[in-house]
Amino acid sequence: MFLFIRPGLFEFLESLSVDFELVLFNNNTRSYTEKLVSTLLSQSVYSDRKFFSYILSKEQCSIDDSGHEIKNLDLFCNFDSNRELEDSLIVDYSIQSF
Numbered sequence: 001m002f003l004f005i006r007p008g009l010f011e012f013l014e015s016l017s018v019d020f021e022l023v024l025f026n027n028n029t030r031s032y033t034e035k036l037v038s039t040l041l042s043q044s045v046y047s048d049r050k051f052f053s054y055i056l057s058k059e060q061c062s063i064d065d066s067g068h069e070i071k072n073l074d075l076f077c078n079f080d081s082n083r084e085l086e087d088s089l090i091v092d093y094s095i096q097s098f
Contacts, residue, residue, distance in 0.1 A: 001039045010044045013051045021083075025056040025071045027097060033057040071098045 016022060026033040037055055044051075054076060061069040071092075077085040090098055 001035055003039055003043070005040070005043060010046055014046055014049065017049070017051050022052050023054045023056065023076055024052045025060070027058050027061050027069050027071060030057040030059055068096050070096070073098055
């Protein structure tokens with residue numbers, strides 16, 4: 001797997017992880033997502049950091065009425081998790097994804 005990693009990505013993740021819980025939610029398969037994260041972290045200067053407390057993938061997606069896969073945010077923002085959706089920041093390229 002080849003990844004182009006933007007300059008400053010690891011410093012950005014490191015600075016965020018100090019104050020925030022980071023969750024990676026990719027709408028590809030679990031095996032692809034795990035390989036992606038493994039490849040990404042193997043190139044990190046912070047070799048002892050995992051950055052993400054949870055890694056979710058296509059298997060945790062739902063299908064909406066239009067047939068689009070959507071990332072089910074209830075998996076980590078719900079009453080049981082002690083996380084609130086309004087306290088979350090979502091970074092995604094498609095508004096239809098969540």
